[in-house]
Amino acid sequence: MPIIEVDGLRKAYGNRTVVDGVSFTVGEGEIFGILGPNGAGKTTTVECVAGLRVPDAGTVRVAGIDPRTDRDEVRQILGMQLQESELQAKLTVREALELYSAFYRRPADWRPLAERLGLTAHLRSRFASLSGGQKQRLFIALALVGSPRLVVLDELTTGLDPRGRRDTWALIEEVRASGVTVLLVTHFMEEAQHLCDRVAVIDAGRVAALDTPSGLVSGAASPTVISFTPSEPVGSGELEALPGAVSVRERDGRLTVDGTDETVDAVVSLLARRGITARRLRIADATLDDAFLDLTGRTPASVPAPFPAAPAAAAERGEG
Amino acid sequence: MPAPTSASASASASASAPASGPATAPAPAPSVVSVSVAVLRAEARLFAREPGAWFWIVLFPTALLTVLGLVPAFREPSKDLGGLRVVDLYVPVALLLSTITAGVQSMPNVLTGYRERGILRRLSTTPARPVALLLSQVVLHGAAVLVSAVLALAVGRLAFGVALPRQPLGYAVAFVLAALAALATGTVIAALSRTVKIAAAFGTIVFFPTMFSAGVWAPVQTMPQTLQTIVQATPLGAAARALGQAAAGDWPDWTLLGVSALWAVVLIAVSARWFRWE
Numbered sequence: 001m002p003i004i005e006v007d008g009l010r011k012a013y014g015n016r017t018v019v020d021g022v023s024f025t026v027g028e029g030e031i032f033g034i035l036g037p038n039g040a041g042k043t044t045t046v047e048c049v050a051g052l053r054v055p056d057a058g059t060v061r062v063a064g065i066d067p068r069t070d071r072d073e074v075r076q077i078l079g080m081q082l083q084e085s086e087l088q089a090k091l092t093v094r095e096a097l098e099l100y101s102a103f104y105r106r107p108a109d110w111r112p113l114a115e116r117l118g119l120t121a122h123l124r125s126r127f128a129s130l131s132g133g134q135k136q137r138l139f140i141a142l143a144l145v146g147s148p149r150l151v152v153l154d155e156l157t158t159g160l161d162p163r164g165r166r167d168t169w170a171l172i173e174e175v176r177a178s179g180v181t182v183l184l185v186t187h188f189m190e191e192a193q194h195l196c197d198r199v200a201v202i203d204a205g206r207v208a209a210l211d212t213p214s215g216l217v218s219g220a221a222s223p224t225v226i227s228f229t230p231s232e233p234v235g236s237g238e239l240e241a242l243p244g245a246v247s248v249r250e251r252d253g254r255l256t257v258d259g260t261d262e263t264v265d266a267v268v269s270l271l272a273r274r275g276i277t278a279r280r281l282r283i284a285d286a287t288l289d290d291a292f293l294d295l296t297g298r299t300p301a302s303v304p305a306p307f308p309a310a311p312a313a314a315a316e317r318g319e320g
Numbered sequence: 321m322p323a324p325t326s327a328s329a330s331a332s333a334s335a336s337a338p339a340s341g342p343a344t345a346p347a348p349a350p351s352v353v354s355v356s357v358a359v360l361r362a363e364a365r366l367f368a369r370e371p372g373a374w375f376w377i378v379l380f381p382t383a384l385l386t387v388l389g390l391v392p393a394f395r396e397p398s399k400d401l402g403g404l405r406v407v408d409l410y411v412p413v414a415l416l417l418s419t420i421t422a423g424v425q426s427m428p429n430v431l432t433g434y435r436e437r438g439i440l441r442r443l444s445t446t447p448a449r450p451v452a453l454l455l456s457q458v459v460l461h462g463a464a465v466l467v468s469a470v471l472a473l474a475v476g477r478l479a480f481g482v483a484l485p486r487q488p489l490g491y492a493v494a495f496v497l498a499a500l501a502a503l504a505t506g507t508v509i510a511a512l513s514r515t516v517k518i519a520a521a522f523g524t525i526v527f528f529p530t531m532f533s534a535g536v537w538a539p540v541q542t543m544p545q546t547l548q549t550i551v552q553a554t555p556l557g558a559a560a561r562a563l564g565q566a567a568a569g570d571w572p573d574w575t576l577l578g579v580s581a582l583w584a585v586v587l588i589a590v591s592a593r594w595f596r597w598e
Contacts, residue, residue, distance in 0.1 A: 050445060052441075052444060052445065072349065072447055075445070075446055075447040076349055076447055079445075080445040082438065082441060082442055082445060084438050085437070085438025085439065085441045085442040086437040086438055086439060086442070087439060087442065088362075088366050088434070088439060090366050090369045090370075091362065091365075091366060095362055095365065098358075098362075099358055099359070099362045100446060102350060102354065102355060102358035103350060103355055103358070103446045103447045103448045104349075104350070104446075104447065105347050105348070105349045105350065106347060146446070146447075
C-alpha cells in the first residue's frame with residue numbers, strides 16, 4: 001500500500017486557485033521530491049497531506065487514513081518540518097525534545113536522536129542562541145521524535161550554507177535508511193537530483209512532470225550540452241540545423257550547443273569534415289535545472305518532453 | 321503440519337510487535353490531559369525565565385502600594401473616605417493593577433509572538449493542539465496575578481496594618497472575575513493584532529483607560545458621582561467597587577459582579593471568534 005495517495009487535489013484561497021488537480025502516490029521508504037518555482041502550490045499540497053488545510057476537492061490518504069477526518073491518527077505517524085516556524089526563544093534543545101516526545105504514542109528515545117543529529121553538546125542551549133544549521137537539525141529531530149512512518153520536510157535547507165546543506169542531505173539519507181518515508185519540498189534542483197528517488201514537478205498548481213531525476217533530465221528536449229572553442233569560425237546557423245540541436249550560444253569565441261547524443265555525433269563529424277579543431281571540448285548531461293526550466297519556463301516548449309506520468313500532456317499533443 | 325506453522329506465525333508476530341505498532345497492538349495515544357500538562361510545564365519554565373513579566377505582574381503593584389504607604393498623610397484616616405486611609409483603598413487597586421499588567425501588557429505580546437513566529441503553527445503539526453499553549457498562558461498569568469494579590473494583601477496587612485477583607489468569599493469572587501476579564505481582554509488584543517508591534521501598541525492604548533477605571537490614579541470611591549457610574553460599567557471599575565464593598569464586610573452588589581462577568585463572557589466570545597492560529 002502506498003503511504004501517500006493524493007488524487008485530484010484542489011485548493012483555492014478566495015478566487016486564487018493554488019492547487020489545481022494534483023495527483024501522485026508515494027511508496028513506503030521512498031524519498032519523494034516536490035519541486036517547483038516559488039508560489040507553485042508545493043507547500044499547500046503538503047499542508048493538505050498533513051491535514052493542516054482542508055482540500056476543496058480531491059482525496060488525500062496517509063497510510064490509508066483521511067487526514068481530514070482523523071487528524072490525530074495522521075499526526076501520530078507523520079512528522080513535519082514547516083517553513084518559517086520557530087520555537088519559543090528561551091526553550092532549550094532538551095526541553096523541546098522532551099516536550100515533543102510527550103505528544104506521541106511511541107516516542108523515540110530523544111537522547112540517541114540528539115546524538116545522531118549532533119545536538120548533544122547543545123542540549124542546554126536556548127533555541128534563540130542556536131545557529132541556522134543547529135535549528136534545522138533540531139527541527140529534523142522534532143519531526144522524528146514521534147517515530148513517524150513519514151516525515152514531511154518543507155524547504156529544509158533554505159538559508160543553509162553549502163556545507164550545512166550537504167550535512168543535512170546526509171541526514172535525510174540516514175532517515176530514509178532507517179525506514180522512514182521522506183516527502184521533501186524544495187526549489188533546489190541540485191537537492192532533488194541528489195536525494196530524491198522520484199520527483200513531482202509542480203508548476204502553477206499542476207503536476208508538470210513526475211519521474212526519477214535522471215528520467216526528467218533525459219526526457220528534457222535538450223539533455224546534452226556540448227561546448228568548445230573552434231579553431232576557425234563556425235556559423236551558428238549551420239550548428240542549429242544539426243539533428244537534435246535546440247539552441248546555440250556564442251560567448252567570447254566559445255560555442256555552446258544544447259542538444260542530444262545525436263547532436264554530439266553531428267557536431268564532431270561536421271568539425272572533422274571542415275578540418276576544424278574543437279579546443280577544450282566538453283560534453284555534459286543537462287542538469288535537473290535545465291530540465292526544470294524546460295518544463296516550467298516559457299522557453300520554446302513546442303515539443304513537450306514525453307514524460308510517462310504526464311498523460312494529460314500526451315493527450316493534448318495527440319489532438320494537436 | 322499445523323504445529324510448526326502456528327509456532328512460526330506466533331514467533332514472527334511476537335518479533336514484529338514491538339517494531340511495528342499500529343498494525344498489531346495500537347498503544348493508546350497520550351491523553352489530551354497529559355499532553356496539556358506537558359505543554360503547561362514547558363510554558364511554566366519559560367515564564368520563570370521572564371524577569372520582566374515577573375516584575376510588572378508580581379512585584380510592581382506591591383512596590384507602588386509600599387511607596388504610597390510610606391507617605392505619612394496616606395496613613396491618616398480621612399473623613400472623606402468614610403474613615404478609611406488612602407493606603408487601605410490602594411490594596412484592591414494593587415490587585416487590579418496586576419491583572420492589567422498581566423492581561424493587557426504581558427500576555428498579548430507572548431501570544432502574538434507565538435503566532436507571528438510560527439510556534440502555534442508548528443505545534444499544530446503535532447498531536448498537541450495550539451489551544452493548549454493559549455490556555456497555558458492564561459493559567460500561568462492567572463497564577464502570577466494570584467501570587468501578586470497574596471503579596472499585596474500580606475504587605476498591606478503586615479507593613480501598613482490594612483485589615484484583611486471582612487467578606488473573603490465575596491472579595492475572592494470579585495477578584496477572580498476581574499482577573500478573568502483582564503486576561504480575556506489580553507486574548508482579544510492577541511486575536512486582533514497580527515504582529516507583536518501592533519499588540520504592544522494596542523495594549524498601551526487599552527492600558528491607560530483600564531488603569532484609570534481600576535482607580536490607579538484616584539480610587540473609584542473618590543471619583544465624582546457621574547464618573548463613578550461610568551467607570552462602574554467597565555469590568556475593572558465594577559470590580560474595584562465590588563472589592564471595596566467586600567473589604568468592608570458586605571457581599572458585593574450582584575450588579576457589579578454581573579458587569580465584570582458579562583465583560584469576561586463577551587471578551588472570551590470575541591477572542592474565540594476572531595483568534596487566528598497562523
